[in-house]
Each structure stands twice: as structure tokens, then as C-alpha cells.
Amino acid sequence: MAAPPRLRVLQVITSLAGGAGLHALQLAQQLDPARFEVLLAYGPGYPLDAVVQQQRLPHRLLRWQRRLRPWHTAQGLMDLARLLHGGRFDIVHAHCSLAGAATRVLAPLLCARPQRLLFTVHALAAHAGQPAWRQALLTGVERALDGLTDRYVVTTQRYRDELQQRGIAAPDKVSVIPLGIAAPTPLPRTEARRRLGLQPDDEVVMFSGRLEPQKGLPVLLQAWALLQPQRPRARLVIVGDGPQRAACQALAGNDRVLWAGWQPDAAALMSAADLFCLPSLWEAYGYVLLEAMAAGVPIVASDVGGIPEALAQGRWGRLCPPGDAQALATLLLHTLADPAASAATVAAARRHVQQEHGLHTMVARHAQLYEQLAGAGRPAAASAPPGEVHP
Structure with missing residues (x-):
């Protein structure tokens, strides 16, 4: 008996x-070929673009940017329209606000055959960092797009509940699929510290992420200024890059902050840290x-956001009010001063990740959802090359 045709899946992200x-x-790497x-399909300009090129994953570049610049956004929309026009996709899966809105509007108009439209809510476009009028406007847009959405995917139960509470989507349209990771192979602590230019006896607090307002890095730097006089051996290591880097470097203004930039093996460098801090002002999860x-x-x-659920309401880590530098400094000090108190929590958290957040499990849940939505026994699109690799 011949194997069923493969399902054609388009992943679109800003x-x-x-x-x-x-x-x-x-998902592009791990779904069973x-x-x-x-x-x-994605907008270029970030370090992971190089991974797509190196692995020669089938992809298309969209000329939009994360910031809504009219000319670039229009070009990206035209690129997406050309990709969708006549496209024979079984599953169209959109991620992030711009890609999510554009794909859900254009795909039903332009695709050559019926497809199922998914939208992963990595973070709601309307969030606490915005004025009330903007939150209301963006929530209204999401409500209007619900009729074009076959399925939502969220990473936490909290976001499933919030979609219902805001009147965006009914719970039976929302699938909760926790994030998954391929467990990194950490570098030996001495090697990780050597790579980062740290001393063996440094007390290391690490932040890793994109340097943008959402991540709350200025709050961490304010807390650091309060902490330093009491922990003279402490070093703050900032792994990542982004539009706030220059402003944050000016705010830090001392040599006890190490700016490591973007690191392709950031997860492996975690072993250099005595403590990890994520001071986000809003966050869907915090991968x-x-x-x-x-x-x-x-x-x-x-x-804030999905972080409490990710940390099991404080079982896997300490929670701090967002934007409160004094409270953050206090928690950092307490954690650094009593590492033995964290030992049991750290061991339990590691087991939790291994059991509940494996990459294979996350990908398998998406594959099952795709096949369910495509419909048991429904003919899939004829097999054809999914797209050329663009330089």
C-alpha cells in the first residue's frame, strides 16, 4: 500500500x-520529512537566518521588518501575496503579530485550494506596556481575525484563558502545546567562564535575550547598581544584542557588566552563571x-505573562514584580547569598524540563495537530518541491 502524500506546510513568521x-x-528542522x-517564510536580519542558510532549509524571504515601516511592510506583503497566490498548502501556520494578521487575511483569498490556518500566539499584540486605546484597537483586530483562524496554538494555559477572556477565541479553538528544547550540552564551568572572560571566583548573574524594551534590561541594570556594593565579586553578563544595547551600556557605566553580544551557543554558556535573571515587562513564556x-x-x-506558569508559580524559580528594581535587587541578593537553598529547586526544575519540554514531544504534538486539521483521509496536495532556497 502506497504511503499517503505528504502534507505541505507553510510556516510564516515576521x-x-x-x-x-x-x-x-x-518546526522547519524537525518535522518528519x-x-x-x-x-x-520570514523577514531577514537576525542571527538564526544563518542556520537556515547553512542547513539549506526550504525558505522564502519576506522584505518586511519587525518594526512597522510602511515601505518595507508593503514589500513584505507583496512577497507573501506572491508566495500564497496559487499555493497548494495543506497547513498554513503563522507566528507573531504582523505575519499572523497578514497571513490570515491573504491566504483564504489567494491560495489555490482549501487550507487550514493556524496562528501561534507567542505574545498578544495588545499588552500591558501600551496605552489603553492601543490595547483596545489591537484586541479588536484579533477578534475580527478569529473568523479566519481554524486553530490557535499557545504555550501556556494562561494564554488560552486570556484569549477567551478578551473575547478573541473560544477555548475549543485553542491548543496548548508547551515549548520544547533540545537539551543543550553545557560547557564545563571553567571553559564557559574562560570563553566569556570571567574569573573563577566571580559571582555571575546572567541575562540572555534580545535587547529591546520588552525584556526590561534597564530595570535589571538599576537593580545591579543597588546590589553591587554588597557583592563586590559579582559580575553581570549580558548575552544578546538589539536596539537598546547602546542606551543600556550608557546606563550601566561600569566595568562589572560584561556585554557578550549574541552567542550562537548561548545555552551552552549558561554553565558559567550562578544565577539567571529575566526581568521582562511582558512575556508570553520566556523560552x-x-x-x-x-x-x-x-x-x-x-x-508577568506566562512566566509564572513556566516557573510553576515559583516552584522552579523566584518571581519578582515587573519593573521594580528594588525588589529585584533584593531577590538577586538573597539568591546569591544562599546557593544551598536553591539546590533542590534547581534539581527539580531540571527534571521537569527533561520530562515535559523535550523537543521531540513538542514537534510530535504539532505534527498530530496538523494531521488532525488536514482531515483523516482527505487527499493532500500533490508532492512537489516546497520552494527554492534563496541566498
Whole structure:
């Protein structure tokens, strides 16, 4: 008996920035090629773009940017329209706000055959960092797009509940699929510290992420200024890059902060840290928290968005009010001063990640959802190359 035709899957994301970009890349890499033909479409300009090129993953570049610049956004929309026009996709899976809105509007108009439209809510476009009128406007847009959405995917139960509470989607349209990671192979602590230019006896607090307002890095730097006089051996290591780097470097203004830039093996460098801090002002989940737990590093993070659920309401790490530099400094000091108190928490968190957040499990859940939505026994599109690789 012949194997059924592969399902053709289009992954569309605004860019490969941050945890959302890594998530979309993982699906493109890991979905079983015997069952799925996957094409990844995204806006360029971020380090993970190089992985797509190196692995020669089928992809298309969209000329939009994460920031809404009219000319670039229009060019990206034209690129997406050309990709969708006549496209024979069984599953169209969109990620992030711009890609999510554009794909859900254009795909039903332009695709040559019926397809199922998924939207992964990595973070709601309307969030607490915006004025009320903007939140209301963006929530209204999402409500209007619900009729074009066959299925939502979220990483936490909290976001499933929030979609219902905001009147965006009914719970039976929302699938909760926790993030998954390939457990990194950490570098030996001495090697990780050598790579980062740290001394063996330094007390190391690490931040890893994109340097943009969402991540709350100025709050961490304010807390650091309060902490330093009491912990003279402490070093703050900032792994990552982004538009706030220059402003944050000016705010830091001392040599006890190490700016490591973007690192392709950031997860492996976690072993250099005595503590990991994620001071986000809003956050759907915080993918990097899984990397810190897998590396066995104590965590202090903001009590905001999906972070409390990711940390089991404080079982896997300490939670701090967002934007409160004094409270953050206090928690950092307490954690550094009593590493033995964190030992049991760290061990339990590592086991939790291994059991509940494996990459294979996350990908398998998406594959099952795709096949369910495509319809048991429904003919799939004829097998064809999913797209050329663009330089």
C-alpha cells in the first residue's frame, strides 16, 4: 500500500528573532520529512537566518521588518501575496503579530485550494506596556481575525484563558502545546567562564535575550547598581544584542557588566552563571527559562505573562514584580547569598524540563495537530518541491 502524500506546510513568521523565531525554525528542522514538506517564510536580519542558510532549509524571504515601516511592510506583503497566490498548502501556520494578521487575511483569498490556518500566539499584540486605546484597537483586530483562524496554538494555559477572556477565541479553538528544547550540552564551568572572560571566583548573574524594551534590561541594570556594593565579586553578563544595547551600556557605566553580544551557543554558556535573571515587562513564556532550568541554574524572573506558569508559580524559580528594581535587587541578593537553598529547586526544575519540554514531544504534538486539521483521509496536495532556497 502506497504511503499517503505528504502534507505541505507553510510556516510564516515576521522574523527569526527571539524564542518565537527559534520555535518556528525548530518546526522547519524537525518535522518528519516523510510526512511533511515544510517551507519557512520570514523577514531577514537576525542571527538564526544563518542556520537556515547553512542547513539549506526550504525558505522564502519576506522584505518586511519587525518594526512597522510602511515601505518595507508593503514589500513584505507583496512577497507573501506572491508566495500564497496559487499555493497548494495543506497547513498554513503563522507566528507573531504582523505575519499572523497578514497571513490570515491573504491566504483564504489567494491560495489555490482549501487550507487550514493556524496562528501561534507567542505574545498578544495588545499588552500591558501600551496605552489603553492601543490595547483596545489591537484586541479588536484579533477578534475580527478569529473568523479566519481554524486553530490557535499557545504555550501556556494562561494564554488560552486570556484569549477567551478578551473575547478573541473560544477555548475549543485553542491548543496548548508547551515549548520544547533540545537539551543543550553545557560547557564545563571553567571553559564557559574562560570563553566569556570571567574569573573563577566571580559571582555571575546572567541575562540572555534580545535587547529591546520588552525584556526590561534597564530595570535589571538599576537593580545591579543597588546590589553591587554588597557583592563586590559579582559580575553581570549580558548575552544578546538589539536596539537598546547602546542606551543600556550608557546606563550601566561600569566595568562589572560584561556585554557578550549574541552567542550562537548561548545555552551552552549558561554553565558559567550562578544565577539567571529575566526581568521582562511582558512575556508570553520566556523560552530562555527552559535553557536555564536545563542547565541547572537558579532563576529570578518577572511575575508577568506566562512566566509564572513556566516557573510553576515559583516552584522552579523566584518571581519578582515587573519593573521594580528594588525588589529585584533584593531577590538577586538573597539568591546569591544562599546557593544551598536553591539546590533542590534547581534539581527539580531540571527534571521537569527533561520530562515535559523535550523537543521531540513538542514537534510530535504539532505534527498530530496538523494531521488532525488536514482531515483523516482527505487527499493532500500533490508532492512537489516546497520552494527554492534563496541566498
